[in-house]
Structures are given as structure tokens and as C-alpha cells.
Amino acid sequence: MLRFILYRLALIIPTFIGVTLVAFLFIRILPGDPVQVLAGERGVSPERHAEVLARLGFDKPLYEQYFTYLGNVLRGDFGVSFASKRPVAQEFFSRFPATVELSLCAIILATVLGIPAGIFAAIKRGSWFDQVTMGTALVGYSMPIFWWGMLLIILFSGMLHWTPVSGRIALSYFFQPVTGFMLIDSLLSGQKGAFLSALHYLILPTIVLATIPLAVIARQTRSAMLEVLGEDYVRTARAKGLKPGRVVGVHALRNALIPVVTTIGLQVGLLMAGAILTESIFSWPGIGKWMIEAVNKRDYFVVQSGLLLIALIIMAVNLIVDVLYAVINPRIRHN
């Protein structure tokens, strides 16, 4: 097991170098003079120009610049935001819990609905339930989620007045963040109604972000289940006279879930891309909205480090999923 983990870690090193190289080159390939670009429309005097160039290390050879950058990244120094003058890492991690909270709720919703839907669709293959579920899943998979979010706002906020349009909690509640997760913080604050308010604000963004993963998980569960149900050992279990519920729930499901678990793990990247759109529609104060604002404000150090940090987090999650996968499935770790 340890050997497997070390092997996976070794495989990550070239990707890590590549990802940091992409982030590093991003600032270098921006068209135009780097200092002018970073200074924006205000412009700089020639003396100041040389000074900034030297401070940013842009006067050194490219490879030396890269190693300096890599060193900074490894020490957790991601530069300073031009807009807010605060360290980028600090900005990132103050917003990250909002995105994690939203993504976790979305993936939980997608799993809780998607796996049973996929299982029943597979058992009742060809039935109206199967056809309706898989039709809905294909619609969900094809959904432009930024539009879906707006539709839900029109329906639930505009017409029914059930849910708020944007934000994380009603403005009447105020408390210091402890964990950064609004659902937990609102409970800890002890204020009456705070938790329900937070939940209210969370519902629509969660549905929107969960839509595509839900469709993917339902489709994947169905096809994995169908494959397993055709196996000899399932037929044997049936022939032995086991109850259908036991055959499906115990014998088939366990093996069918293996590819599904991988699929769920692979949704992290999709969730991050989805979070950019979802957060921008609902003004959810997470890293997706932060990245879009940075792109619009041309805050290049934020874009650079946001890109890198998101990629690193996805790599870390994928590594964890791979290891977990090897724990459940011995065939992988002995390969």
C-alpha cells in the first residue's frame, strides 16, 4: 500500500512542475510590457518602471525567474493582489470555504439522488422509469448551468418568492466566521433562524451546481449496474435462490459502485468549473466569483495563483481518490 502511494506521488511530480510552469508562463506571455500590463491604465515613470521590473525579478533570465517562482510557491508565497494589496494566498483561503461548502452540498445531493436513480433505472431497464430518468439525465448533462440558474431564480425567487436571489445569508444576521462554513457558523452563533436563513440561500446554488454531476453519476451508475447484473456470479446468486433485493443490494451493488466512486472523485474539476458560473450567477462569495472578478479587473497575480491553487487542489483530491480506490479495490494496488 505504501509503495502504491509513493508511486502515485512520484507520478504527480512532472504534472506539478508542468502546472507551475503554466502558471509561471501565464504572466510572461501576456502581450505587452509586463510592468505596463501590471500597472494598468495609470502607467509608470521610467525610473519606477526599472524598479518594479527588478522587484518582480523580470530582469533576470527566464529559467532563474522560474526557479524563484517555484521556490515562492513551495513556501506558500503566491504574490500580492494588485486590487486589494493583500497576499493572494490569504485572499484565496478566506474565500475557499464558501466554495467548498457549496461544492460539498452539490456533490452530496448529486450522489444521494444519482446512485439510487441509476440503480433503479438499471433494474427496471427499458421501463418508463428508466426512460424518464435517463432522458432527464441527458437533459441535465446538456444543461447550460448559467441559464438554468437564472431560470430557477425567475421561478423560485421572482414568481414564488421562496428563495433569495444572491448571497450566503440574510443581512440581518451577523457573526464572526469560525469555520468559514455558513451552515456550521450559523449554528454556532446560536442566533435564532440563522441556520435556516443560510440553508435558504444555499438551496438554489446547490441545485444548479449539482445538476451536471447528478446526470453523470446517474448515467454511470446505471451502466455500471447493467454490466454487473449481466455477470455470471450475479446469475449464480440468483440461481441459488437469494432474494432479488439481496442480489442487487449486496452482490451487484458493491462491484458496480467501484467505477461510480471514481466518477464522483473526478467530478472535482467539473465542480470547480461549475462553481465559476454558479457563484457568478448567485453572487456567492467563493473562489469562482473571485477569479472572474480578477479576470475582469486584470488582477494578473490573482488569476495566476488562483489557476495554480485550483489545479493543485484538484490534483490533491484526485490523488486521494486514487488511494481510496486502491483501498476498496485490491486489483489496482497489486498491478
Place this chain on the structure above:
Amino acid sequence: MSNLAAAPAPAPVSRASAFREFWFYFSQNTGAVIGLVVFILLVAIALLAPWIAPHDPARIYNGSFLIPPVWQEGGDPRFIFGTDAIGRDILSRLMHGARYSLLIGAVVVAISLTGGIILGLLAGYFRGWVDAVIMRVMDIILAFPSLLLALVLVTVLGPGLFNAMLAIALVLQPHFARLTRAAVIAEKNREYVISAKVVGAGHLRQMFVTILPNCVAPLIVQATLSFSGAILDAAALGFLGLGAQPPTPEWGTMLADAREFILRAWWVITLPGLAILVTVLAINLVGDGLRDALDPKLKRS
């Protein structure tokens, strides 16, 4: 060498009969056929847009701001789907928008397919360091969420439709490279390739003429999925203000323009999004049908 006998070259089939067989399986799938019909209709609308659209998509009708669709109170029979905030006919803009979305899909798939096939062939055919370098670069591209990478690339290249297409093509291309490489590795040691080599086919001929035609099935399916993915991503970039720029009647850009009227004029939001959904859904239905028809494992003889 022992696997040579176990895996004989496919028996020669004439192109027409291969197509007939494919069509037999494809037409079993009602959804796929519906998707294909809708897709053909969309292509027709896109091609004929300048002639069939009731109005010029850029023409501003003063005094006709945010007119609801005909069937709603206050509708104007001149504007079947109503008008947007500055008085342009939505139906005409949607029809012209089909041109952009289908063009985006086609261009992105053409670029990423070509790039991916060449890189995948090189990697799978030569293996060794060529393979290692190409595939590591693909891994790096795949390490980023595609929309995020496209977003950052557009930041570098500058917003605009063409740059958005380039960025999306670049992030979709590793999928083609991986598929091609896997297929080439599977085919490379088959008997027919070795025979071609023995009779003196050069590297290029072996790669493109001998091996490539036998790797086409998975690529077609991936191309269909990428087509719809490209349309979605381009619309998302347009929505974020980084793709096609106003007043281009691109569907995502139209949605971005309409955002502030979300609670006042449902039609300016609903209709462009519905157009995106219908297009993407139709293509995905075709994609599912193609996958089932081309995958020999799923065929029930």
C-alpha cells in the same frame, strides 16, 4: 507475437455495407434519430438565417423595447418572440445565433481533432520519449478544469469569439490525443500493420493510411461530445463577457446582456438558453446513438 493469431485483421467490408450496418443500429435508437433531425433543422436554420429571419438581427426598433412574445399580453405580431432591451427582434437574433454556435462547434472540433490525432499518432506510433513528452503535456492540460483554463487563455489572448474558440480547442484536444494514442497502440502490432511495414510502407503512410482509419470509431464519438461541449463552453465564456462580444447575436452573449432584466422580462433570458439547451441536447442524443451503434460490445447479434 503470440497475440497475432488471436487477433486477425478485420475482414474487408465494403464502405456501403458498413454504413448500412451502422445505420441499422443507429436507427434503432429513437432518441438519436430525433436528435439528428433536430440537428439537421438547426443546420438549415443557420445556413438560411439571412433569408428566413424576419428582421436584421442588429436592427434597433426605437420604442419597441422589451416587447413580450406574441402570445402574451402586450405582444407585437411583428416580433414573434418579442424584443430585447434595446429593441432588437429576438427570433432573428436566435436564428443568426445558430450560425455562431454551430460554427464554434465545427471549428473547435476541427482544430482539436486535427491536433489531437497528430499528437496521438506520434505518441502511440513512436512511443519512447516522444510519447512521454506529449502525454505529460496532455496530462498538464487535463490537470486544469477546462472552463478555467479557457478563461485564463482568453485573458492572455484577449476576449473575442476567435480567441475563445482557440482556447476551447486547446483544452479539448488532449481527449483526442489520448484516444488516438490508445487506439494506435492497440492496432500497431496487428498483422495488417506489420504486413504494410514489410512491403515497405514509410512511417507517415503506416500512421495515416494504415493505422488511422481503424481508430476512427472512438474519435467520431468523442468529436460529437466535443462539439456539444464546445458550444456550451463558448456560451459560458460569452456569458462571462469573454467570448463573442456584443452586439454579436451569440446565445451566451445574449444571456449576458439580458441578465439585468431577469425578473422583468422572462423571454430575454429563457429563449437564448433554450436554444443552447436544445442544440446541445440534440448533439448529445446523436452522440449517444453513435456510441451505441459503433461500439461492437453493445451490438446484440
